[in-house]
Amino acid sequence: MHNVSLNDLARLIDQAIDSGNKAAIQKSIEVLDEVLECELNALGIAQINYYKANCFAAIRNIKGTDKLWDWDDLEMEKEIYFLRIAKNSISDIPFEQDGTDLRFRILTNLANALNHIGRFAEAIALWDEVLGVLPNYSMSIGNRGLALYRYGACLYDSGHRSLFFNESYHQIKRSLEIGLEEHAVEGMRCWMNHLLEIYDWERFHFKPQVESRGRSKQEKFYRTWCLNNRLFLNPLNDLWKEDVAANDILTFPSVMVKLTDFPHGTPPEFYGIYNQLKQEYVSARFVLFDAIDDSKKRLHFSDKKVKLYDMLDYRVYRLWVEKLKMAFLGAHAIFDKIAYLVNSYWELGLNVRRINYKTCWFSEGRADLGLAMPFKSSKNWALRGLYWVSKEFIGEKEKNSPLQPEAWHISEIRNHIAHKYLKVYDHYLVDAKQLRVHKGHDWEYPISDRELISQTLNLLKLVRNALIYLSLAAHNEEQRKREEVDKGLIGEFQLVEVEDKYRI
Structure with a gap:
């Protein structure tokens, strides 16, 4: 087994995954564990852990859609864990010396997994990391678009929701124009049509206004640093690094x-x-x-x-x-x-x-x-x-x-x-x-x-x-509660925002 190249090993694992045979996939994991005991360079470690993550993802998919809302999923845990080991390992290799698209597949798969379990803000940051280097990486564009739709649907601010839906539509459309793997095309088109049923996003135009990031040089530097690191408590900071997102709204x-x-x-x-x-x-x-x-x-x-x-x-x-x-x-x-x-x-x-x-x-x-x-x-x-x-x-x-x-x-x-x-x-x-x-x-x-x-x-x-x-x-819970009660019995308690000049 030690004489088998990593590329040959990858092909054997792909065959096991494509067969949908859980026993064969489990055997592949055992083989990968054996290979990890050998002396490997950083790229080899990243590859083996990436393959392991794919094996656990395949086992998870065998379970079927009835497990979609399971709150605990051992295979998902292992998939994320080994993708992170792969990510950490390949991050030590300069991009110029890598020569493969492995790091982008690792980041995209990790983003997909995090998005599935509800950690959509972190997933978007990973897709953006890929697109910052490969702006036409269509699977990252398409999956990011789907996540933005679901993220937007969670928001309680209708204005923010529209901005997310608009970005979602254009991302999904762009991924289809660039070209996706055949199995993903029909699903993406369905989502794009669903968004068009909500609104004609081709007619939606929004240009973020230029706003002040502060009065002092340090405050401007601070708010720019927060924007660049996605640190504002503002969903728009997951869309942009524009002035409109530079607050904790x-x-x-x-x-x-x-x-x-x-x-x-x-x-x-x-x-x-x-x-x-x-x-x-x-x-x-x-x-x-x-x-x-x-x-x-x-x-x-x-x-x-x-x-x-x-x-x-x-x-x-x-x-x-x-x-x-x-x-x-x-x-x-x-x-x-x-x-x-x-x-x-x-x-x-x-x-x-x-x-x-x-x-x-x-x-x-x-x-x-x-x-x-x-x-x-x-x-x-x-x-x-x-x-x-x-x-x-x-x-x-x-x-x-x-x-x-x-x-x-x-x-x-x-x-x-x-x-x-x-x-x-x-x-x-x-x-x-x-x-x-x-x-x-x-x-x-x-x-x-x-x-x-x-x-x-x-x-x-x-x-x-x-x-x-x-x-x-909490907003999702409140929506569910409102659906279960007589709307005529609901009143609103008006909360007053504390303005900066009155904070003591």
């Missing part, structure tokens, strides 16, 4: 409650909790921006006249490094706070002293008892996405995450910032990854400044997307 949606529960006219606390989550998020976001900005400057005055000993190992002792740690901890803490809102809004009845994001989805907060009743038969796409975000993290008794190959690493960063000792090194001078391999890290954990910035930025993006899924999941 998303809120908790309009909810239906009994007037008797709020006799004095006070708004439901859902809004207060979501306000706090937003404020903590935007604050952590700015602290990260400020840390990155400070890293390019001279020594801060607060770091001066502080007596420290030179440990001769190129560790970095600076205010901006501590800001990075604060941003990481602040972002990470938001997830458990999301769990409180989930518990309150979906009336799970969990003990507030024991709520956490990893377990709030289960009866009595226990994974062994299965999903809680509000989630068991739910077809709420955004809510399922919010649940699948919880699979990114390691639970108390777990050693790894079903989705995230770097989950243990992220957990160690958090634990060492909060409870132990995170040693941050200058990335130009020290290979922190090698230090982690060769040295123990029970009470200390080495990391480079560049890596800490990257991990904190990724964490903030995950928080941002989770807050979007949370808002849209």
Whole structure:
């Protein structure tokens, strides 16, 4: 088997997948595991893990459409996990040295998988990564178009919904014009015709207005940085990097409650909790921006006249490094706070002293008892996405995450910032990854400044997307509630926006 080329192996696996024979596909996975034990370069590792992901996708497809709304899917977990390993491996290879389209197939398949489970914001970012290099990659264009339609359908703002539908129509149309694989053509045409039944999008014209990104040079730089990294709590930031998206407009949606529960006219606390989550998020976001900005400057005055000993190992002792740690901890803490809102809004009845994001989805907060009743038969796409975000993290008794190959690493960063000792090194001078391999890290954990910035930025993006899924999941629930009651019995409680000049 070791003498078989990777291309020959790929053909054998394709034959097994095309046959629809589950036993043959399982055998292919065993062969791939054997190959992974051999010495492979980064491209080989990426290829083998990509093939493994395809095998698990094939097994999942054998299950059929009756499993479409399963909230837990072992094959999907493995598909995402191995695609991420493949992505991480091939990202170490310069694009010019790759010579294949493998990285684009990996990114497209990973986007498709994330979109399927309701993590559409992350999927769109991956498709855009492909299209930024290959603007005519038709499968990414078409799948992105379909996702934009479903994303738009989740929105509570009708203006935003129209913009998403318009972009969806033109993306699907473009993918058909470029050319798709034969099996995808009919489905794409059906979706395009469905969109034309809603409106004639050929007549729809929208040009984003040029707006101010702030008064000071720093504010403009900050808002541009947020736009480029898709960090605004605004669905339009998943469409564009235009001025119109440079604000945190998303809120908790309009909810239906009994007037008797709020006799004095006070708004439901859902809004207060979501306000706090937003404020903590935007604050952590700015602290990260400020840390990155400070890293390019001279020594801060607060770091001066502080007596420290030179440990001769190129560790970095600076205010901006501590800001990075604060941003990481602040972002990470938001997830458990999301769990409180989930518990309150979906009336799970969990003990507030024991709520956490990893377990709030289960009866009595226990994974062994299965999903809680509000989630068991739910077809709420955004809510399922919010649940699948919880699979990114390691639970108390777990050693790894079903989705995230770097989950243990992220957990160690958090634990060492909060409870132990995170040693941050200058990335130009020290290979922190090698230090982690060769040295123990029970009470200390080495990391480079560049890596800490990257991990904190990724964490903030995950928080941002989770807050979007949370808002849209609640909106979906409210739509369902309204369909079940007499519309004549529904009144509206008018909430007042706090203007910037009145914030105290």
